[in-house]
Amino acid sequence: MNRKKTIGIACAALCLVTTLKAWKEKRRQLRKVKAWWIRPGLRNRDRCGFYTTLRSKLEIQDPKWLKNFLRMKVEDFDYLVERLTPYICKKTTSFRKPISVGERLAVTLRYLATGDSFSSLMTVFLLGKTTICHIIHETCAALYAILKDEFLKIPSTTEEWVTVADRFEQRWNFPNCCGALDGKHIAIQAPAHCGSEYFNYKKFNSIVVMGMVDADYKFLFVEVGAYGRESDGGVFARCPLSAALADNSINFPAPRPLPHEADPMPFVIVADDAFPLKTYLLKPFSYREQVMSYKIFNYRLSRARNVVENVSGICASRFRILRRPMDVKPDYAKAIVLAICVLHNYLLTRKSVYMRRSDVDDDTNGVAVRGNWRTELGENGMLPSISPSSILGRPADNAINVRENFMEYFLTPHGEVGWQYNRTILHNSFL
Known part of the structure; x- marks a missing residue:
């Protein structure tokens, strides 16, 4: 009798552990599932983002406004883009195009110049908040690395x-x-x-x-x-x-x-x-x-x-x-x-x-x-x-x-x- 009780308790414990492991694995899988690959409001960045609309139009129509937006001349901005390209340029994959170096630099300069929150920058550049956070930290480190020896x-x-x-x-x-x-x-x-x-x-x-x-x-x-x-x-x-x-x-x-x-x-x-x-x-x-x-x-x-x-x-x-x-x-x-x-x-x-x-x-x-x-x-x-x-x-x-x-x-x-x-x-x- 005692032996049967011991076996029963052991089987129950084993079932409980197995169930708990299965529940944790399912929870981990559900946590990885994203609602969407790209947030719907950010999917038009190629047509409505900074590089495709704001820069191209302002550079022709109102260059003074563009200089105020970037806090520097366009020539100086392009020079930084050229210097930064070997450091922060990402590869194009079969899933999607990477965010350009110009966009990465622009969002970083705007963050430094205004102190806006990542939520505010998200509406301007049509980039996710987490993406903006990573971009700013990476670009700031790259700016210091490429310019410190000269400037x-x-x-x-x-x-x-x-x-x-x-x-x-x-x-x-x-x-x-x-x-x-x-x-x-x-x-x-x-x-x-x-x-x-x-x-x-x-x-x-x-x-x-x-x-x-x-x-x-x-x-x-x-x-x-x-x-x-x-x-x-x-x-x-x-x-x-x-x-x-x-x-x-x-x-x-x-x-x-x-x-x-x-x-x-x-x-x-x-x-x-x-x-x-x-x-x-x-x-x-x-x-x-x-x-x-x-x-x-x-x-x-x-x-x-x-x-x-x-x-x-x-x-x-x-x-x-x-x-x-x-x-x-x-x-x-x-x-x-x-x-x-x-x-x-x-x-x-x-x-x-x-x-x-x-x-x-x-x-x-x-x-x-x-x-x-x-x-x-x-x-x-x-x-x-x-x-x-x-x-x-x-x-x-x-x-x-x-x-x-x-x-x-x-x-x-x-x-x-x-x-x-x-x-x-x-x-x-x-x-």
């Missing part, structure tokens, strides 16, 4: 650094300056199980972009992806540029005398007070109880450093995806930001009517004019800077001496600018 290249020789420094002296009256450095927060949606790693002092989740620019508003170096909770000093200490400057593996120039001076002075990078003071990194004096000489130095440094503020403002104004939290993974957000940085340099180099003189701040002869991007973005739309670090410690004596020597130079007849005293009385900083 986002940090100087590697002494002569290239000296050229950058001469341009800073010519445009911003700051000799021996090889770049302006700053860090900005890029808002993202909080990743799952991230805790407080991305939660910054401004009370939102973000990743940090550390950028150095030249006197002509172009990026020289970009590092993206640090946690939003970190300070400028902490991010800079761990980025490759800090180590390269410390051991001079990037061929930073040897000290040379300032104009009309005899003693050699080191080449420097200008930054705000969130960074540590180094012999190669200048920051302003403390804004508490300043004497006139400190105020003048801070104004001159702020005037040179303001180029990096303008670059972040122009990028946020032109690529409005930066003005809202990115609902993507941090790695995808990093690829998007790197693509924006390299596109910024590309469009400036190609002179694609990307930035006008009125778009950036101007301080010619002491008359400060706010750039259009400040009016367009407002205070709430600007990318927030990183918070200062509270553990920087006391700078070395030689770094303090370098800053004081620059300060003294700006007070000499051949180092001053005529309007610096009036501007200093009005305000400590550039604007």
Whole structure:
């Protein structure tokens, strides 16, 4: 009797397991079944999509509108299509034609320029939301890969650094300056199980972009992806540029005398007070109880450093995806930001009517004019800077001496600018 019960229980258990496996297999098969191969509303893309209608008609009837849609000239767009083709072109199969490289680039540029949701882009380009998501991530990574070596290249020789420094002296009256450095927060949606790693002092989740620019508003170096909770000093200490400057593996120039001076002075990078003071990194004096000489130095440094503020403002104004939290993974957000940085340099180099003189701040002869991007973005739309670090410690004596020597130079007849005293009385900083 006991043996019969045992056999019966075993048979029942076996039947239950078999039934459960069959149910799971059926559920898996049903999950794979799609309602349609292509959504009905998207099947007319060949006749009504971007390439077949919008571009061909606008290029003839209203090229200005097309340039505004693409955020660049058609010639620059076609150049990118040609460069991207070996990387993102898909093969034609017996099932359907692939999405063209031009369409892939257009939907990516539109996403970066407007920050529209995938649902909105779906109605414009007649592509599925999942397809658009994959296209944008792939195209952004490809853009950075093909353009970085030509349009986002940090100087590697002494002569290239000296050229950058001469341009800073010519445009911003700051000799021996090889770049302006700053860090900005890029808002993202909080990743799952991230805790407080991305939660910054401004009370939102973000990743940090550390950028150095030249006197002509172009990026020289970009590092993206640090946690939003970190300070400028902490991010800079761990980025490759800090180590390269410390051991001079990037061929930073040897000290040379300032104009009309005899003693050699080191080449420097200008930054705000969130960074540590180094012999190669200048920051302003403390804004508490300043004497006139400190105020003048801070104004001159702020005037040179303001180029990096303008670059972040122009990028946020032109690529409005930066003005809202990115609902993507941090790695995808990093690829998007790197693509924006390299596109910024590309469009400036190609002179694609990307930035006008009125778009950036101007301080010619002491008359400060706010750039259009400040009016367009407002205070709430600007990318927030990183918070200062509270553990920087006391700078070395030689770094303090370098800053004081620059300060003294700006007070000499051949180092001053005529309007610096009036501007200093009005305000400590550039604007």
